[in-house]
Amino acid sequence: MLDYHIHILANGIRIVHKQVLHTKIAHSGFILDIGSRDELPEELGLAHFWEHMAFKGTTKRKSFHILNRLETVGGELNAYTTKEKLCLYSSVLDKHFEKSFELLTDITFHSIFPEKEIEKERGVILEEMAMYLDTPEEAIVDEFDNVVYRNHPLGNNILGTKESVSGFKKHDFLDFISRNLSTDALVFCSVSNLPFKKVVQLAEKYLSEIPVITKQRERQPFTGYTPHAVTLEKPISQAHCVLGGPAYALNDERRIPFFLLVNLLGGPGMNSRLNLAVREKHGLVYTIDANYATYIDTGLLSIYFGTEKKQLNRTTSLVLKELKKLREKPLGSLQLHTAKEQLMGQLAMAEESNIGLMMMMGKSILDQEKVDTLNEIFDQIKIITATNLLDIANDTLREEQLSFLNYVPA
Numbered sequence: 357m358l359d360y361h362i363h364i365l366a367n368g369i370r371i372v373h374k375q376v377l378h379t380k381i382a383h384s385g386f387i388l389d390i391g392s393r394d395e396l397p398e399e400l401g402l403a404h405f406w407e408h409m410a411f412k413g414t415t416k417r418k419s420f421h422i423l424n425r426l427e428t429v430g431g432e433l434n435a436y437t438t439k440e441k442l443c444l445y446s447s448v449l450d451k452h453f454e455k456s457f458e459l460l461t462d463i464t465f466h467s468i469f470p471e472k473e474i475e476k477e478r479g480v481i482l483e484e485m486a487m488y489l490d491t492p493e494e495a496i497v498d499e500f501d502n503v504v505y506r507n508h509p510l511g512n513n514i515l516g517t518k519e520s521v522s523g524f525k526k527h528d529f530l531d532f533i534s535r536n537l538s539t540d541a542l543v544f545c546s547v548s549n550l551p552f553k554k555v556v557q558l559a560e561k562y563l564s565e566i567p568v569i570t571k572q573r574e575r576q577p578f579t580g581y582t583p584h585a586v587t588l589e590k591p592i593s594q595a596h597c598v599l600g601g602p603a604y605a606l607n608d609e610r611r612i613p614f615f616l617l618v619n620l621l622g623g624p625g626m627n628s629r630l631n632l633a634v635r636e637k638h639g640l641v642y643t644i645d646a647n648y649a650t651y652i653d654t655g656l657l658s659i660y661f662g663t664e665k666k667q668l669n670r671t672t673s674l675v676l677k678e679l680k681k682l683r684e685k686p687l688g689s690l691q692l693h694t695a696k697e698q699l700m701g702q703l704a705m706a707e708e709s710n711i712g713l714m715m716m717m718g719k720s721i722l723d724q725e726k727v728d729t730l731n732e733i734f735d736q737i738k739i740i741t742a743t744n745l746l747d748i749a750n751d752t753l754r755e756e757q758l759s760f761l762n763y764v765p766a
Contacts, residue, residue, distance in 0.1 A: 361552040367568045368540035373555045382453040382548035383711045385445025386464045387718035389541040393509040401516015404437040412473035414466040461562045469526045500598040500761045538571045545718030547710045578654045589766040595668040596763040603655035612736045620695045622646025682749040686742040
């Protein structure tokens with residue numbers, strides 16, 4: 357039985373809603389199937405810049421009125437950009453849901469990109485870029501994308517470059533939106549105590565006037581991966597390393613088993629294999645983790661750690677040793693059971709976050725045309741075997757297929 361509801365407007369915009377009776381907060385937002393990978397070479401950072409400019413003026417509101425609209429009733433208005441998605445969202449008391457719906461519609465479809473605001477926000481983004489570059493543990497993870505996906509849009513930094521951001525004008529935003537925005541490739545998603553009927557009524561009220569917009573956009577697929585090892589000197593006191601490579605795409609049947617494997621290797625639990633082997637046993641790192649990002653046509657495994665420069669090689673060797681164990685030794689029945697239970701518990705706790713649930717539903721509708729229930733995901737986890745994981749480890753964790761990016765103190 358589905359625990360969410362979907363309604364499709366005449367213009368193709370989909371509404372997905374989950375009613376949660378015990379909450380007084382209404383989380384909602386538009387998720388657009390547009391991201392940094394959709395930028396042309398001269399547009400690097402434009403999707404992220406658009407996210408900023410959505411708050412800077414519409415056909416009927418100035419920036420102050422946008423920012424003040426929900427703040428005065430204790431609400432929050434925010435946004436984010438990824439490689440494949442742009443999201444504008446809000447959280448308010450349930451009685452202010454209509455106010456937030458109308459505002460989100462306004463900033464999503466009626467932004468006017470005032471030239472004066474573009475100039476001001478350009479400075480803000482350049483400062484954001486500088487702040488990010490001053491945080492090597494964040495910068496290296498993003499730069500690793502370019503090591504793996506070099507010469508491909510997925511390798512570009514979401515923030516863009518100083519040169520590209522410095523040159524954007526109003527027509528650049530309008531051209532980008534005109535080329536990428538489709539009403540059948542965006543979703544309004546919400547989680548609140550409101551009945552679905554009420555959400556649909558408001559959707560008809562505020563979104564029916566949006567005309568049908570259809571674009572036949574094709575994203576450049578990623579092919580031809582070649583492992584690379586890069587070492588860069590930086591004005592830092594600690595060495596940082598990311599290693600990994602391409603992994604399974606979003607709709608690959610091996611995605612859930614690989615997610616389990618990555619969680620076992622370096623997930624958030626203090627009992628992850630990497631944390632036990634590198635931090636707890638040898639005291640070489642403060643943070644070490646493994647992450648798995650999925651895209652429509654590919655995925656990315658990345659393992660990050662920071663350590664003393666003189667311990668970089670030793671720490672890297674310990675990480676590779678753990679990968680070798682996963683390739684050569686199947687999990688015992690108790691180990692496998694524990695790994696499954698841990699992942700299912702983490703997923704259940706994550707669903708307690710209604711704002712995260714709201715965003716997940718919208719993204720799932722865009723990418724998969726459905727939202728998997730927690731029980732459906734659990735069923736996929738329960739059937740994973742030790743042999744499945746061993747085969748996947750040998751397919752994805754071979755040392756000769758890994759790329760490396762090191763930041764070392766100058």
